[in-house]
Structure formats: structure tokens, C-alpha cells
Amino acid sequence: MPMRLVAAAASLASSLVLSTGALGQSTTGTIPDGGIRAWSCEQVNLAAAAGFPWVSVGTEWKAIEPNQGDFQPPEHARAVLQCAKDLGLNTQLIITGSPQWASGYSESNHPPTPANVPAYAATLGKLAEAWAPLVDVWTPWNEPNFDLFWARPHDAGAYVNIQKQAYAAIKPKDPMSRVSAASVVGTPTGSGTNAWDYLEQAYQLGLKGSADIVMINFYPRVAPEGTSVDSKGRPAPWALSSQTYMRALVDQFDPGRPIWIGETGYSTCRNCYSGAANSVSEAEQADYTVRMYQYRRRYLQGVTDRIFLYETVDAGSDPRDWWLTQGIYHNDLSPKPVVAALNEVRVADTTPSTPGVGGSTPTTTPVPTPVPTLPTSAAKPPAPANSKTRGIRVAIRKVRVTYRSGVVTVRTGVLASRGRLRVRVDAYQLRRKRWRRVKLISLRRSSNIRVRFRDQGYVGVRVLARPTTVRKWTASRVVRIPAARRR
Structure with a gap:
């Protein structure tokens, strides 16, 4: 990119206040990386x-x-x-x-x-x-x-x-x-x-x-x-x-x-x-x-x-x-x-002078930067992992989530006492504060499933299941992605 010099230096504005600035948004902490x-x-x-x-x-x-x-x-x-x-x-x-x-x-x-x-x-x-x-x-x-x-x-x-x-x-x-x-x-x-x-x-x-x-x-x-x-x-x-x-x-x-x-x-x-x-x-x-x-x-x-x-x-x-x-x-x-x-x-309680964040002295091992996590409000499953509705029991086994090279892989098993199943996999977008559907699956019977999708900064995965004869999701599990295993 062109190395351009601005024609004249602007005067130094007021010192940065680490609270709420003139731009109207929180300015707490820094982007340490x-x-x-x-x-x-x-x-x-x-x-x-x-x-x-x-x-x-x-x-x-x-x-x-x-x-x-x-x-x-x-x-x-x-x-x-x-x-x-x-x-x-x-x-x-x-x-x-x-x-x-x-x-x-x-x-x-x-x-x-x-x-x-x-x-x-x-x-x-x-x-x-x-x-x-x-x-x-x-x-x-x-x-x-x-x-x-x-x-x-x-x-x-x-x-x-x-x-x-x-x-x-x-x-x-x-x-x-x-x-x-x-x-x-x-x-x-x-x-x-x-x-x-x-x-x-x-x-x-x-x-x-x-x-x-x-x-x-x-x-x-x-x-x-x-x-x-x-x-x-x-x-x-x-x-x-x-x-x-x-x-x-x-x-x-x-x-x-x-x-x-x-x-x-x-x-x-x-x-x-x-x-x-x-x-x-x-x-x-x-x-x-x-x-x-x-x-x-x-x-x-x-x-x-x-x-x-x-x-x-x-x-x-x-x-x-x-x-x-x-x-x-x-x-x-x-x-x-x-x-x-x-x-x-931004990471709270960090400033440019925080050790490991900046400064001139090189460090042998970079300090890991925290990854945003799933909000508590989104982490609550909308339904239990195991439930019975209209005589049909539906259960979702433990959800295993791994991520590698920008791809998230979700593995679990979905069980039904009888009949067909509908399964939905969602991923949580923190900036938009909402769950986004990434996959909708129809199953003829109880099955293990594997879903892969491109990571877009998601912080959580949610699996929902229901019998096809029921409109409401009757079973669910939620997993925080930062706690998932990285392969």
C-alpha cells in the first residue's frame, strides 16, 4: 500500500478516557493483538x-x-x-x-x-x-x-x-x-x-x-x-x-x-x-x-x-x-x-502497557489472547436433553465439538423411541447476539450425526431435535465453542 504522509500534523486531541468516549461506545480495554x-x-x-x-x-x-x-x-x-x-x-x-x-x-x-x-x-x-x-x-x-x-x-x-x-x-x-x-x-x-x-x-x-x-x-x-x-x-x-x-x-x-x-x-x-x-x-x-x-x-x-x-x-x-x-x-x-x-x-483490564500486550522487549512465548465466550443468556438450552412428548421419547447424546483451520465439526447422537426425527444445528453469533441455523437434518430413525461448517467467529453450538409429528423442539443441548477440543 502507498506510504503516504499527511501534509501537516493535526494537534493532539484530549487524552483517551477509558470509559465511554465521544463516539458513544464503550472504550474499556484494548485489542491486545x-x-x-x-x-x-x-x-x-x-x-x-x-x-x-x-x-x-x-x-x-x-x-x-x-x-x-x-x-x-x-x-x-x-x-x-x-x-x-x-x-x-x-x-x-x-x-x-x-x-x-x-x-x-x-x-x-x-x-x-x-x-x-x-x-x-x-x-x-x-x-x-x-x-x-x-x-x-x-x-x-x-x-x-x-x-x-x-x-x-x-x-x-x-x-x-x-x-x-x-x-x-x-x-x-x-x-x-x-x-x-x-x-x-x-x-x-x-x-x-x-x-x-x-x-x-x-x-x-x-x-x-x-x-x-x-x-x-x-x-x-x-x-x-x-x-x-x-x-x-x-x-x-x-x-x-x-x-x-x-x-x-x-x-x-x-x-x-x-x-x-x-x-x-x-x-x-x-x-x-x-x-x-x-x-x-x-x-x-x-x-x-x-x-x-x-x-x-x-x-x-x-x-x-x-x-x-x-x-x-x-x-x-x-x-x-x-x-x-x-x-x-x-x-x-x-x-x-x-x-x-x-x-x-477488546479485552477488559488491558492497556498498551500491560505486560505481554505491547512494549519493546520481545517475549519468547506470546501471551494467549482470550476468545469471547457464549453469553449466559444464550447458554441455557431451550429444552432438556431428554424428553417425552406424545408418547415419543427423544434424547440428544453428549455433543462433541472440535475446530480446526476455520472449520467447526459437530458430532452427536440423536435417539427416538419411534418414528422420524428433525434435527437442527445452530451456531451463535456474538456480535449479532443471535443463533444462526447452519444445518437442518431429517432422520428416518435414531442416528449419529456429523455436521461441518465454516467458523464465522461463532462462540456456541446448539443442537435441537423433535419428532416430525411435533412442531416444537423437544430436546436440546448447548456447547460453548471455546471449551471445545481443538484438533
């Missing part, structure tokens, strides 16, 4: 109000050192980082974009020549020395496998050389912070090199030891739990479910190295004419975004530690432009429905 891009102090405040404990900020080398040796730390980026720190947030700083003197080209997507890589590293070292208190994660470059930030050829060896020298320059100046690898981009495009191929090449060429975190950016072409494959039949790097493949790939070369998603999200552009990787309604954006975090917490604990959204505020007012409609707030700063929906994935 969340982050979001912010381009101004105003956006930092909106990000904090939405519950994000991390913000990502971008700047360009050509702005820092427009002429060789002319070091000019960008005041706007510093101000945004300071605003984040004033609110107690954690920060990531991405530095990309070569000046012409370093690459030989007027376009900033050309990397520096090999002779000028030490100059890039030295600039980052100076910046780290000056801004150490403001930055928790330093990210040299962005999307080196994508034309927008790295003109062809996408040379993994040249990128690794930049990463190694930048890492070596930053670490002595800011040893308490982490230095991530540049995010590879996973979205399918003719303008990029496949993320898996590029990442594997980078490790083969020596990336290990020069990155505290490995990162990927992608814009899903599927629902959060959806699956897809790339041209080689592998799990596609533009699907959240494929993070398990990335985990296995990284572990081949760098076991246990933290993985973060540096950019993702669903655009709300309508009748898009520009750069459309995905397009959903505002209601779908709210639903899908919440489900992304629920999916990470249920299926990707120990796989992927953090998800950064792109971005806080729409970058423009044209509703048809995909690039300009990524925000969780409209361009006029009014919230989209996703802002209220994100309250569902």
Missing part, C-alpha cells in the same frame, strides 16, 4: 479510541536525507510518534523510499545501489539514536517483492543486504527495540513476486539473525476464514488461514520467530475503479474485521501474534477508489460500523 496505521496525531487519537495499543507510522529516506549527508529527521513523523507515546501506545516506524542520489533514479521505488546501502543503514542508525524513546519496532523498507516499493527485478539478495546493514546500524543505538524484516506483500498481483517464494529466497540468502519479527501484508480475496491456493497449489498468501503455512516456512529457517501481519483489511469502496483487491459493504467490513481477530485468537495462537489494519481514516472522499477507502473511519472522521464492532474483540 491489534495495531493500525496512523498518519497524524488526530488519527493516533482515533486509533486509541478504537482500542488499538499499537500504531504504525511511515516515512521515507528521501525526506530524511534528500541530499547525501544532509540529515533532516522528519518533524511530522516525530510528532506522530510522540503523540502515540503521550497516549501510552506502542509504535512501529517504517522507512522506505530512496532519494535520487542513492539509487540513480527519480522514482523512489528503486532501491539504493550496493555502494549506497551503507548510507541508508547509517541514516537509520542516526534516526535510532535520536528517536529511540519513540519507536518500539523499526522496519527497514516495505514490500520489497512488489513494484510499488521495489522496482524490478525483486532481488531478494539485494534486500537481505539492506536488512543486514540496517539491523546492524539500529541495534547498537536502540538495543531495547526490535527491528523487523520488511513486510512481504501477499496480495495476488502481476506487479509482485510470490510472498512465499520471496521469503524462502530471503532466508536462503541469509535473512536469519537480522530480523526480530517477520511480517506480511495482504488484502484478503476471501472471508476471514476462507481458503485459497496460489499458482503452485500452496495455501495462498492473501488468505488469513494460510498463516499456518507461513509459520511452517519460517520455522524451517528461523524456528519460533514472531510473525506479524503488517497491513490488512477490507475496503469499503463501491463500484471500485482503482486497485480493487477486495470490496465489501461497511457492515461486512465490520463483521469481517472482528472475525479476523477472532480467527487469530482461536486458530493462530503461537502462529501469528499481531494484526495491523490499514488504515485508521479513509485517505480520500471518493467512494469508488479502493486505495482511499481502507479506513475504519470515513474521510470526515465519522466512524464506520467497524469501530463499534471492534468493541467485541
Whole structure:
């Protein structure tokens, strides 16, 4: 995605109040595994109000050192980082974009020549020395496998050389912070090199030891739990479910190295004419975004530690432009429905400074993030597990629920003393506060059943049964999904 700098920094708004904010919804707790891009102090405040404990900020080398040796730390980026720190947030700083003197080209997507890589590293070292208190994660470059930030050829060896020298320059100046690898981009495009191929090449060429975190950016072409494959039949790097493949790939070369998603999200552009990787309604954006975090917490604990959204505020007012409609707030700063929906994935009693939630010091084992559970009001079965109506006894055996890779499997047995049966399986959607029917089954006799369905952030399963001669459900069982067995 474009690394744009807002023309002027907005003044710092009032401090975040962890109660009920001006937006009219609860702001208690944070999204401990969340982050979001912010381009101004105003956006930092909106990000904090939405519950994000991390913000990502971008700047360009050509702005820092427009002429060789002319070091000019960008005041706007510093101000945004300071605003984040004033609110107690954690920060990531991405530095990309070569000046012409370093690459030989007027376009900033050309990397520096090999002779000028030490100059890039030295600039980052100076910046780290000056801004150490403001930055928790330093990210040299962005999307080196994508034309927008790295003109062809996408040379993994040249990128690794930049990463190694930048890492070596930053670490002595800011040893308490982490230095991530540049995010590879996973979205399918003719303008990029496949993320898996590029990442594997980078490790083969020596990336290990020069990155505290490995990162990927992608814009899903599927629902959060959806699956897809790339041209080689592998799990596609533009699907959240494929993070398990990335985990296995990284572990081949760098076991246990933290993985973060540096950019993702669903655009709300309508009748898009520009750069459309995905397009959903505002209601779908709210639903899908919440489900992304629920999916990470249920299926990707120990796989992927953090998800950064792109971005806080729409970058423009044209509703048809995909690039300009990524925000969780409209361009006029009014919230989209996703802002209220994100309250569902906040964790109470967490703040950006809570141990294990943020901060610069890496932890060996990520702290598990709680998964929302079934409300008590929904957990009450509407009928007993065993009942007799009109002389027909109906019983539902213990319900076994397992979940794996975004698919929920329900197994149970339904018994009847005689006659045919009707069985319904429901799943509970927490954000909509309702049970949703996922399967209706007709049985000729007592039988064991197995039902599989795509997990959409469900927190409970309900099985209901009745004789076909009766209209009311006479037997039921309810199971909380977080308590189910994960296979």
C-alpha cells in the first residue's frame, strides 16, 4: 500500500478516557493483538479510541536525507510518534523510499545501489539514536517483492543486504527495540513476486539473525476464514488461514520467530475503479474485521501474534477508489460500523502497557489472547436433553465439538423411541447476539450425526431435535465453542 504522509500534523486531541468516549461506545480495554496505521496525531487519537495499543507510522529516506549527508529527521513523523507515546501506545516506524542520489533514479521505488546501502543503514542508525524513546519496532523498507516499493527485478539478495546493514546500524543505538524484516506483500498481483517464494529466497540468502519479527501484508480475496491456493497449489498468501503455512516456512529457517501481519483489511469502496483487491459493504467490513481477530485468537495462537489494519481514516472522499477507502473511519472522521464492532474483540483490564500486550522487549512465548465466550443468556438450552412428548421419547447424546483451520465439526447422537426425527444445528453469533441455523437434518430413525461448517467467529453450538409429528423442539443441548477440543 502507498506510504503516504499527511501534509501537516493535526494537534493532539484530549487524552483517551477509558470509559465511554465521544463516539458513544464503550472504550474499556484494548485489542491486545491489534495495531493500525496512523498518519497524524488526530488519527493516533482515533486509533486509541478504537482500542488499538499499537500504531504504525511511515516515512521515507528521501525526506530524511534528500541530499547525501544532509540529515533532516522528519518533524511530522516525530510528532506522530510522540503523540502515540503521550497516549501510552506502542509504535512501529517504517522507512522506505530512496532519494535520487542513492539509487540513480527519480522514482523512489528503486532501491539504493550496493555502494549506497551503507548510507541508508547509517541514516537509520542516526534516526535510532535520536528517536529511540519513540519507536518500539523499526522496519527497514516495505514490500520489497512488489513494484510499488521495489522496482524490478525483486532481488531478494539485494534486500537481505539492506536488512543486514540496517539491523546492524539500529541495534547498537536502540538495543531495547526490535527491528523487523520488511513486510512481504501477499496480495495476488502481476506487479509482485510470490510472498512465499520471496521469503524462502530471503532466508536462503541469509535473512536469519537480522530480523526480530517477520511480517506480511495482504488484502484478503476471501472471508476471514476462507481458503485459497496460489499458482503452485500452496495455501495462498492473501488468505488469513494460510498463516499456518507461513509459520511452517519460517520455522524451517528461523524456528519460533514472531510473525506479524503488517497491513490488512477490507475496503469499503463501491463500484471500485482503482486497485480493487477486495470490496465489501461497511457492515461486512465490520463483521469481517472482528472475525479476523477472532480467527487469530482461536486458530493462530503461537502462529501469528499481531494484526495491523490499514488504515485508521479513509485517505480520500471518493467512494469508488479502493486505495482511499481502507479506513475504519470515513474521510470526515465519522466512524464506520467497524469501530463499534471492534468493541467485541477488546479485552477488559488491558492497556498498551500491560505486560505481554505491547512494549519493546520481545517475549519468547506470546501471551494467549482470550476468545469471547457464549453469553449466559444464550447458554441455557431451550429444552432438556431428554424428553417425552406424545408418547415419543427423544434424547440428544453428549455433543462433541472440535475446530480446526476455520472449520467447526459437530458430532452427536440423536435417539427416538419411534418414528422420524428433525434435527437442527445452530451456531451463535456474538456480535449479532443471535443463533444462526447452519444445518437442518431429517432422520428416518435414531442416528449419529456429523455436521461441518465454516467458523464465522461463532462462540456456541446448539443442537435441537423433535419428532416430525411435533412442531416444537423437544430436546436440546448447548456447547460453548471455546471449551471445545481443538484438533
